[in-house]
Amino acid sequence: MPQLNGGGGDDLGANDEMIAFKDEGDHEEKIRESAFTESDLADLKSSLVSETEISQSPAVIRRGQQDEQRIYSDKREHLDDVPKHHDGGMYKAPYSGYPFLMLPEPYLPNGPVSPSSNKVSVVQQGMHPLTPLLPYEHFNPSPTHMPTDGGQKPGVHRHQTQEISGFYSLPQGQITPSMNWFSHSLMLQSGMHPTGIPHPAIVPPSGKQEHDQFDRSIYNKSHAEAKREKEPKKPVIKKPLNAFMLYMKEMRAKVIAECTLKESAAINQILGRRWHALTREEQAKYYELARKERQLHMQLYPSWSARDNYVSALGKKKRRKRDKQQDSSTDNSLDCS
DNA sequence: CATCCTTTGAAGACA
DNA sequence: TGTCTTCAAAGGATG
Numbered sequence: 052m053p054q055l056n057g058g059g060g061d062d063l064g065a066n067d068e069m070i071a072f073k074d075e076g077d078h079e080e081k082i083r084e085s086a087f088t089e090s091d092l093a094d095l096k097s098s099l100v101s102e103t104e105i106s107q108s109p110a111v112i113r114r115g116q117q118d119e120q121r122i123y124s125d126k127r128e129h130l131d132d133v134p135k136h137h138d139g140g141m142y143k144a145p146y147s148g149y150p151f152l153m154l155p156e157p158y159l160p161n162g163p164v165s166p167s168s169n170k171v172s173v174v175q176q177g178m179h180p181l182t183p184l185l186p187y188e189h190f191n192p193s194p195t196h197m198p199t200d201g202g203q204k205p206g207v208h209r210h211q212t213q214e215i216s217g218f219y220s221l222p223q224g225q226i227t228p229s230m231n232w233f234s235h236s237l238m239l240q241s242g243m244h245p246t247g248i249p250h251p252a253i254v255p256p257s258g259k260q261e262h263d264q265f266d267r268s269i270y271n272k273s274h275a276e277a278k279r280e281k282e283p284k285k286p287v288i289k290k291p292l293n294a295f296m297l298y299m300k301e302m303r304a305k306v307i308a309e310c311t312l313k314e315s316a317a318i319n320q321i322l323g324r325r326w327h328a329l330t331r332e333e334q335a336k337y338y339e340l341a342r343k344e345r346q347l348h349m350q351l352y353p354s355w356s357a358r359d360n361y362v363s364a365l366g367k368k369k370r371r372k373r374d375k376q377q378d379s380s381t382d383n384s385l386d387c388s
Numbered sequence: 389c390a391t392c393c394t395t396t397g398a399a400g401a402c403a
Numbered sequence: 404t405g406t407c408t409t410c411a412a413a414g415g416a417t418g
Contacts, residue, residue, distance in 0.1 A: 056404095105412085108397040170402065252411095283417075289411065290398075290399085290410055290411040291398085291411080291414095292397095292411060292412075293395035293396065293397040293411070294396075294398095295395070295396090295397060296396075296397080296411060296412060298396090299395075299396085299412065299413080300412070300413090303412085313414070313415060314393085314413095314414070314415050314416075315393075315394070315395095315412080315413040315414045315415070316392085316393040316394040316395085316413090316414090316415080316416090317393090317394080317415095318394085318395090318413075319393085319394045319395040319396090319412085319413075320394060320395065321395090322391055322394095322395065322396090323394075323396065324395090326395080326396070329398095338397095341397080341398085342400080345398080349408070349411085356399085356400080356411095357398075357399045357400060357409080357410070357411090358400055358401085360409080360410065360411085361400075361401090361409060361410075362406090362410090371399090
């Protein structure tokens with residue numbers, strides 16, 4: 052199968068996913084036929100209400116979503132097989148030259164999308180808002196810089212890939228095989244990437260509560276405690292963005308402009324429908340970008356695991372949500388249409 | 389002020 | 404192995 056950048060040992064693709072993807076053909080066409088345009092905005096707006104009120108219980112809805120998700124997951128696997136738009140070692144995103152040109156102006160720091168946002172993390176402010184990939188730009192993925200498994204957590208299996216374009220080459224010696232999180236944690240403070248470039252995947256010790264605690268400590272803590280507080284805290288390394296998230300980042304501004312919507316939930320619904328309306332080639336771009344994101348992320352943070360950011364095995368938020376659903380499922384009044 | 393909503397996909401947990 | 408849960412982004416809405 053065609054491999055990215057000459058196919059250096061990427062094991063993310065799978066050939067056994069063809070069936071589901073083929074079967075999806077008709078479905079995909081139908082989706083495209085019903086591709087969302089801004090003319091459907093009114094429809095969506097009403098569906099935002101109606102779709103959540105109709106027959107299915109949340110559990111059933113969720114189940115359906117997951118079934119569909121699996122189909123698209125299969126599709127994604129297949130998409131790894133589609134011819135890649137790359138040239139030699141350098142990926143050329145045909146649509147806009149990701150990562151540098153992927154997002155339109157509105158995503159620039161002073162653009163219409165972000166300017167007034169106070170939700171942008173400290174790390175993101177003042178950095179290239181375009182994509183987490185930017186800092187990776189200087190990362191040299193050559194085998195000599197491959198991280199070892201020394202810092203690897205048990206049970207964390209990360210596939211090391213040989214091939215990342217020279218596009219991401221790093222100033223020499225910035226990341227060594229022995230560099231795990233602890234060895235460059237100081238650099239990571241305040242979201243500083245080992246390269247010296249802020250990285251959006253790295254945020255200061257997370258949680259507003261934590262932050263509040265820190266602020267209060269300035270006034271309330273004893274000297275010893277204050278000193279302890281000063282000690283470096285583990286920065287939070289965020290998950291790499293998946294294909295859809297990358298797509299959302301790129302297209303959100305466009306949808307906002309077209310539909311004059313502000314509410315993210317509604318925008319995300321539109322984006323979800325548009326995502327399904329994309330051709331496989333169009334989606335492939337984002338799957339490819341996401342794959343690169345993951346590769347770079349795992350090379351930059353070999354000891355990182357998604358588990359690191361888990362609130363708990365069963366987070367309180369979802370637990371509450373589930374409890375709610377159970378309550379509503381016992382109350383069937385909302386299930387009928 | 390914290391959490392929810394809403395989407396898809398990746399990854400971890402668990403039976 | 405299959406299913407479920409959590410979290411990535413975003414910002415208005417809500418309690």
